[in-house]
Amino acid sequence: MATLHFNDALRMAARSLRDETLPESPKIRLIRDVYGRLRYALDCSLADYPQDELLKLQAAQGALGAYATSTEVLSHDSFSDPKAVFGSSDWHRTLVDLGVDEDGEHVGVTEVQLLDRQITGQDWLRPPAENEVPHPHRLVFFGLKGGVGRSTALCMTAWGLAQRGKRVLLIDFDLESPGLSGLLLPASKLADFGVVDWLLEDAVGQGDSVMQHMVAASPLADTTVGAIRVVSAVGRDEQEYLAKLSRAYADVPGANGPQRMGVRMRRLVEQLEAQEKPDVVLIDSRAGLHDLAAVSITGLADTALLFATDGAQSWNGYRQLFAHWQHRPDVAQHVRERLVMVRALTPKTDREASVRAFQRSAYELFSETLYDELPVDAADNEELFHPGEKDESAPHFPILVNWDEQFQEFNPLLRPEEGGATPAQIEAAFGLLIERLSNRLEGETA
Amino acid sequence: MTTVLYEQAARRHLADAETLLNQGRLANAGQLYGFAAECGLKAMLIACGVSPDADGGLPKHHPANSRRTHPFYKHMPILKDNVATHGQLIPDGLLSSRYMASMPNLAHFRGWSTEHRYWADASLPFNLVPNWQSAAKEVATMLDQAKQDGNL
Numbered sequence: 001m002a003t004l005h006f007n008d009a010l011r012m013a014a015r016s017l018r019d020e021t022l023p024e025s026p027k028i029r030l031i032r033d034v035y036g037r038l039r040y041a042l043d044c045s046l047a048d049y050p051q052d053e054l055l056k057l058q059a060a061q062g063a064l065g066a067y068a069t070s071t072e073v074l075s076h077d078s079f080s081d082p083k084a085v086f087g088s089s090d091w092h093r094t095l096v097d098l099g100v101d102e103d104g105e106h107v108g109v110t111e112v113q114l115l116d117r118q119i120t121g122q123d124w125l126r127p128p129a130e131n132e133v134p135h136p137h138r139l140v141f142f143g144l145k146g147g148v149g150r151s152t153a154l155c156m157t158a159w160g161l162a163q164r165g166k167r168v169l170l171i172d173f174d175l176e177s178p179g180l181s182g183l184l185l186p187a188s189k190l191a192d193f194g195v196v197d198w199l200l201e202d203a204v205g206q207g208d209s210v211m212q213h214m215v216a217a218s219p220l221a222d223t224t225v226g227a228i229r230v231v232s233a234v235g236r237d238e239q240e241y242l243a244k245l246s247r248a249y250a251d252v253p254g255a256n257g258p259q260r261m262g263v264r265m266r267r268l269v270e271q272l273e274a275q276e277k278p279d280v281v282l283i284d285s286r287a288g289l290h291d292l293a294a295v296s297i298t299g300l301a302d303t304a305l306l307f308a309t310d311g312a313q314s315w316n317g318y319r320q321l322f323a324h325w326q327h328r329p330d331v332a333q334h335v336r337e338r339l340v341m342v343r344a345l346t347p348k349t350d351r352e353a354s355v356r357a358f359q360r361s362a363y364e365l366f367s368e369t370l371y372d373e374l375p376v377d378a379a380d381n382e383e384l385f386h387p388g389e390k391d392e393s394a395p396h397f398p399i400l401v402n403w404d405e406q407f408q409e410f411n412p413l414l415r416p417e418e419g420g421a422t423p424a425q426i427e428a429a430f431g432l433l434i435e436r437l438s439n440r441l442e443g444e445t446a
Numbered sequence: 447m448t449t450v451l452y453e454q455a456a457r458r459h460l461a462d463a464e465t466l467l468n469q470g471r472l473a474n475a476g477q478l479y480g481f482a483a484e485c486g487l488k489a490m491l492i493a494c495g496v497s498p499d500a501d502g503g504l505p506k507h508h509p510a511n512s513r514r515t516h517p518f519y520k521h522m523p524i525l526k527d528n529v530a531t532h533g534q535l536i537p538d539g540l541l542s543s544r545y546m547a548s549m550p551n552l553a554h555f556r557g558w559s560t561e562h563r564y565w566a567d568a569s570l571p572f573n574l575v576p577n578w579q580s581a582a583k584e585v586a587t588m589l590d591q592a593k594q595d596g597n598l
Binding site for chain 2: 031033034035037039069074078079080081084085115117119250251252253254255257258259
């Protein structure tokens with residue numbers, strides 16, 4: 001028998017559930033453990049489940065080989081608090097492609113309730129609760145890799161929004177590569193504490209003690225009518241950053257169970273918003289498919305800007321991320337309308353063709369993953385979310401950020417007379433971005 | 447099959463403690479809450495990679511020095527302190543910190559002792575039983591987590 005690998009295991013486990021003799025209720029669920037191994041789970045006591053069918057399930061579970069956690073089919077008897085386990089918000093309606101049968105025919109797609117226990121990255125699938133407290137618009141800046149001008153774009157957006165009179169709060173969540181504050185604050189103006197300090201102090205119950213001392217005003221907004229308030233990753237005169245960073249992601253005990261990283265970051269953002277009362281919050285997300293990015297994009301963003309260049313690395317990476325959501329329709333529906341593609345480093349030469357090619361790739365990616373599939377005889381598509389390729393307000397429709405030598409190794413704090421950028425240069429490179437984001441904010445308050 | 451199965455023992459002690467508490471038998475309910483927590487912690491340690499002995503229990507001797515007792519071969523409340531102090535002996539620190547974070551009130555066992563089984567009713571700290579109960583339930587919730595994770 002061929003060795004069963006990760007991808008096959010869920011497919012096989014789901015296939016076995018199509019047996020029509022299995023009872024209608026309770027619907028059999030699946031728990032995938034931290035190693036990717038599977039067990040069936042019954043939302044009832046074993047005694048209340050037909051024994052013949054239970055034997056079938058055990059046999060199907062056994063057939064998963066190395067990808068069966070054990071022979072035990074989970075039920076209320078397996079847990080001390082089954083209500084909490086079966087009522088967890090981490091259960092997701094999950095689409096599983098059943099693959100092909102012996103004749104090579106596609107079997108179809110089925111839906112299972114899956115509890116996916118992960119070591120990291122669980123936050124990609126944790127949108128905020130419905131009853132979220134009202135908050136200012138949060139813009140998350142994300143890229144799969146560094147070096148595409150994300151931080152510069154973020155600084156210039158902050159400046160552009162401050163120019164338009166906004167009070168901007170900027171938070172650096174790129175803890176592994178902290179540096180945003182260097183672009184916005186001279187070292188002497190850094191606040192005493194950074195995000196990493198709050199995470200540590202909060203873990204020992206005194207996050208409030210640093211809250212007042214972690215925001216600094218950026219001189220970049222001195223010539224604007226608004227303000228740029230900066231929360232950096234690192235505080236002033238930091239000597240122990242790595243010692244702190246290595247402890248920052250711990251789960252912290254709380255009165256209602258452990259507080260995970262995502263919950264703590266949300267609390268930090270909410271407290272900063274309450275203290276600073278910004279019109280808009282800009283979050284610099286960690287690059288790559290990392291937990292911090294997951295929290296920022298799925299859990300915090302009202303708008304998530306996805307920076308990309310036109311290369312296989314960008315498209316393949318985003319395709320993996322989108323597929324992860326696509327298989328969980330509830331999460332996909334929450335996330336997709338918050339996404340906006342940004343075409344970083346748009347070249348000056350052969351610009352039009354390059355922009356068209358990017359737009360096309362972005363549209364194809366969204367169509368194949370996050371947009372609803374359009375039926376062939378589409379008479380009434382109004383319920384479906386599938387914007388047209390040329391719809392400028394659609395998630396796939398890229399905002400262009402122009403490549404400009406001026407902004408390589410750029411110091412936004414320099415005045416034009418010192419070699420810094422002039423407002424006209426900033427508008428030329430980042431004007432479209434600033435304008436579209438500004439419209440998005442206005443659209444929300446209108 | 448090994449003789450020792452900490453997870454099952456933990457759940458059994460908790461269920462029986464609840465039964466005794468409901469019947470007003472506080473003294474032995476209290477003892478069992480402590481043993482439920484102890485067995486739950488020991489199940490967690492093994493789930494996080496601490497090597498058990500041939501019986502499936504925690505070994506008696508320190509892994510690095512056979513003349514010393516293994517710091518996890520202890521009852522509550524010393525066991526909980528040693529888990530915190532000797533964290534370096536737990537192979538999977540990421541998992542153990544995840545599980546430890548779901549048990550914030552292990553300190554409640556400070557007033558618990560195996561010696562209570564010899565004590566007179568009048569000397570027993572019955573006022574602490576609700577604390578032991580809530581802490582033992584946290585341990586059970588942690589076991590439920592580890593079960594879903596595939597570590598139990």
